[in-house]
Amino acid sequence: xxxxxxxxxxQNPKDRKLSERxxxxxxxxGLSETARGKRREFHSAYVTDTRLMGVLGMRxxxxxxxxxxxxxxxxxxxxDAEEYGFDRYESGLSPICCQHYNQDPVVVKxxxxxxxxxxGAKKREITEKQAVYILRRYVSFNREHGIPLPSPSExxxxxxxxxxxxxxxxxxxxxxxxCVKVRSPYEAANYFLMRSFGGDFEAAGWLAxxxxxxxxxxxxxxxxxxxxxxxxxxxxxxxxxxEVSLTCESLVESDDSxxxxxxxxxxxxxxxxxxxxxxxxxxxxxxxxxxxxxPEYVSSxxxxxxxxxxxxxxxxxxTNSIISKYDDNTLFAVYKSNNDHVNSRIYRLDxxxxxACYLTESGYFIVFSGTISGIEYMERGIENSPxxxxxKPDGKFQFHENIMWEFISGGYDDLGDFxxxxxxxxxxxx
Numbered sequence: 001x002x003x004x005x006x007x008x009x010x011q012n013p014k015d016r017k018l019s020e021r022x023x024x025x026x027x028x029x030g031l032s033e034t035a036r037g038k039r040r041e042f043h044s045a046y047v048t049d050t051r052l053m054g055v056l057g058m059r060x061x062x063x064x065x066x067x068x069x070x071x072x073x074x075x076x077x078x079x080d081a082e083e084y085g086f087d088r089y090e091s092g093l094s095p096i097c098c099q100h101y102n103q104d105p106v107v108v109k110x111x112x113x114x115x116x117x118x119x120g121a122k123k124r125e126i127t128e129k130q131a132v133y134i135l136r137r138y139v140s141f142n143r144e145h146g147i148p149l150p151s152p153s154e155x156x157x158x159x160x161x162x163x164x165x166x167x168x169x170x171x172x173x174x175x176x177x178x179c180v181k182v183r184s185p186y187e188a189a190n191y192f193l194m195r196s197f198g199g200d201f202e203a204a205g206w207l208a209x210x211x212x213x214x215x216x217x218x219x220x221x222x223x224x225x226x227x228x229x230x231x232x233x234x235x236x237x238x239x240x241x242x243e244v245s246l247t248c249e250s251l252v253e254s255d256d257s258x259x260x261x262x263x264x265x266x267x268x269x270x271x272x273x274x275x276x277x278x279x280x281x282x283x284x285x286x287x288x289x290x291x292x293x294x295p296e297y298v299s300s301x302x303x304x305x306x307x308x309x310x311x312x313x314x315x316x317x318x319t320n321s322i323i324s325k326y327d328d329n330t331l332f333a334v335y336k337s338n339n340d341h342v343n344s345r346i347y348r349l350d351x352x353x354x355x356a357c358y359l360t361e362s363g364y365f366i367v368f369s370g371t372i373s374g375i376e377y378m379e380r381g382i383e384n385s386p387x388x389x390x391x392k393p394d395g396k397f398q399f400h401e402n403i404m405w406e407f408i409s410g411g412y413d414d415l416g417d418f419x420x421x422x423x424x425x426x427x428x429x430x
Contacts, residue, residue, distance in 0.1 A: 038066045040073065045131040046101050048121030051178040052191045052207075053339060054081045054198055057116035059123075060131050061097055072097040074108055075156060076115045077135060082198040082222060085141035089150035090115060101125075110315065118322040120339040120352050124177040132164045133174070175206060180339065182207065185244045185267040187343040189230050192265065192272050194342075197223040197252050208272035216263050216275050223252035223259070226292060228347045233264075242270040247278070251291055258288035292348070296399045297375035300415050301365040301382075301391035309390050310359055317357075317381035328361040329413050334378065354378070358404070360413035365391055368404045 040062040048057040058077040064070070070093035078088035096105055101123055104112070126134075139160060142149055166174065182188045188207055195204035196214050199222040204214035233245040250261045260281045266274035303310065311330075320335045333356045341351035355369030355378040367382070369375040382388055395415075403422075412418040 038064050040064060042128040043072065043097060044101065045126050045128065046123040047126050047131070047134060047178055048116055048119050049124050049178055049180050050119045050121045050339070051081065051175075052180060052195065052203060053119070053342075054195065054200055054203070055079060055119060056081070056134065056178060057112075057119055057121065058126075058131060058134060059101070059112055060128075063097070064093075067093075069095050071095060074111070076112060077138075077156075078115055079134070079138045081141075081200050081203065085145060085147050086135070086138040086149060088115065089156070091155055113319065113321065114323065117318070117320045118333065118335045118352075120320070120336055122180075122338075126174070126177060129164060129166075130170075130174050130177075132159050133166055134178075135159055136164060179203075179206065182270050184343055185232075185239055185242055185246065185270065186230050186345050186347075188242075188267050188270050188272060189246050189248055189265050190225075190228055190342045190344070190347040192275070193228055193248060193250055193263070194225045196275075197225050197250070197261070208275065212272055212275050214275070216277050217261055217280060220252075220259070220261070220280065221254045223254040224349065225250055225347070226253055226258075226288070226349050227251040230265075230345050243268045245274075251288060253288070256285070258283050258285060292350075293401050294370045296368055296370055296402050296404060297372060298366060298368040298397040298399065298404065298415070299375060299379060300394040300397075301367070302394045303363040303365060303390060304392050305390040307359060307361075307363075310365060310387065313386045313390070314357065317378070317385065317387075326408055327411065329408070330359045331408060332357040332359070356404070358408060362413045364394070364414065366404070366415055370402070 041064075043061040043063045045058065045060040048055075050056060056077075056079040058079070060075045060077075062073040062075070064073055072094045074092050074094060076088075076090045077086065079085065080087045090111070092108070092111060094105055094108060098104060135156065136159075139149065141147070182191065192204055192207045192214075193216070195201070195207070196216050197220075201214040205212075208214060228248055228250045230246045230248045232239060233247055244267055246265045246267065248263045248265060250263070252259050252261055260279075260283055262278040262280075264274070264276050264278055265272055314332065318332055318334060320337055322333045322335070324331045324333070334354045336352050336354055339352060341347065344351070350370065353370070353374075355367065355374040357378065358364075358366040358368070360366070367375065367378045369378060382391065403418075406422070407415065407418045410418065
């Protein structure tokens with residue numbers, strides 16, 4: 001699910017210019033200068049190209065000519081097309097702003113990463129009109145479904161008044177900005193089924209011809225597509241031409257219930273031209289776990305310094321990440337810089353995850369991944385950063401199944417205690 005994670009060169013925070021450090025402040029931070037009641041001038045905006053994944057991130061920058069120091073307001077919006085609508089909003093002030101978002105102050109980029117870091121997105125520049133149109137679409141979604149708008153709504157309520165409509169041509173232009181270009185029949189099938197199972201028939205329709213019924217499994221509640229395996233029927237050479245019939249076996253989850261849904265799709269010129277249900281079978285969570293099971297590689301470290309130091313030096317590794325709290329422990333999940341995992345004959349929801357780091361209250365830093373390349377990437381990030389001076393290797397393990405989520409959700413913060421209690425027999429490399 002975003003941003004370029006291949007460059008592991010670590011920048012020492014002390015090397016940043018003073019003007020680039022800690023320039024962002026929350027509006028409610030008690031500053032003498034605020035954005036409330038001030039004249040705004042549109043500066044720039046971008047949106048992520050992740051609509052086919054069911055989500056969008058958007059950032060708007062405004063110039064505040066009446067402020068003397070904090071002259072730029074940044075607004076960050078997170079939208080979910082399936083269930084939550086306009087789900088999250090944050091904002092901040094900065095004394096500086098650059099012409100292009102790639103030149104944003106470091107702390108602004110970090111703030112954007114905390115909002116959109118797991119999306120696997122490219123940022124596409126949009127106009128003020130397009131940004132307002134997107135915002136209003138999701139505000140309408142919330143109102144139609146009785147979902148409260150994120151606070152403080154008074155910071156964006158002025159964008160909700162007056163006329164803002166797009167012509168059909170303008171809507172098509174915006175759609176091309178917010179959606180990736182489909183490259184193969186497999187990618188078309190995966191995105192189509194993802195949107196269909198999620199009840200997002202508008203986006204599914206963008207991938208299909210007008211006569212196709214996008215509700216392939218009517219009566220099935222909104223589902224998450226966990227895995228999809230597509231099998232070409234007939235001449236596989238037609239795949240290169242974007243024309244093929246596919247039998248798709250999908251593992252989907254809805255409200256902790258799991259199903260195997262088999263469908264048949266016809267893809268022509270990378271558009272779904274036929275879609276039909278073959279079968280639907282409920283399976284147990286244990287069966288679903290077996291299908292999704294994969295090896296897990298774990299490296300454990302003991303902290304030699306304060307946890308605050310880890311938080312300070314880990315940020316270069318977390319270019320595309322989501323940070324979550326579990327009691328007093330912190331999970332840093334690191335994602336790929338794109339959503340190329342959708343362009344595959346066998347799609348897995350978690351194939352966009354490179355790996356994760358788990359910082360525990362008891363003084364351990366645990367790194368894990370479902371692939372060898374992922375764990376090597378995470379370990380290289382540690383070796384190429386000041387983190388290596390704070391961490392003492394404590395053990396390396398390879399497991400034949402996923403164990404870390406059970407470790408985290410079980411409330412553990414010591415891996416040794418967990419392995420002893422659960423009697424896991426991992427292959428200890430040390």
